Amino acid sequence: DIQMTQSPSSLSASVGDRVTIQCRASQSIRSYLNWYQQKPGKAPKLLIYAASALQSGVPSRFSGSGSGTDFTLTINSLQPEDSATYYCQQSFSIHRSSFGQGTKLEIK
Amino acid sequence: EVQLVESGGGLVQPGGSMRLSCTASGFTFTTSEMQWVRQAPGKGLEWLSYISNSGTTINYADSVSGRFTVSRDNANNSLYLQMNSLRVEDTAVYYCARSTSYYHDGLGYPLFDSWGQGTLVTVSS
16 A cells, blocks of 8 residues: 655644645655645545646645655645645545645644 | 535444445436545544445455445435444544546546545444
């Protein structure tokens, strides 16, 4: 099975900051990488798919990059509503998918 | 509007059984692949199970293989998760999700595009 590792597990930043979240796969997954945002008590919401494609309706301050085993989620000009937990997911093996352990983002 | 609604959660004793349901609406369920994901309290997302649109292909995470059984009733737009031999560590919110593929640069990329609201299963004596 493909293991996904995220870092950091948590971070704190201020409104207007730029933050990056890393995700590493245990084997090459090409660009089969999705990012989700989850707020407390809610289901996850798709942000980015195919490593860098922005889901419709998601603000352009969110961006994704990477391929192979290393991926990055970047949030530019952080907003208060970005406070959430972010998960990466490999879809290279969608029939046996897996998620990173999550990164909790706090807005100072 | 795509809608997934889970039901059937609650309190169960260790060793007991429970059946979760996920009722779908707003899309063609019969052609959709479906998945189950859970989230233990304060923890991350854990993929549990995949079922193809026809129900002929099924996969499970090692943590639930042999104890959980996924099934679907396409005539009633419903997905199920039968959970047996439940353990304290199975306590979690259980989500059903639709998996589909979005196209980017000419290639299809699988993802979970719709999720239910989740149902809480508590395994405790």
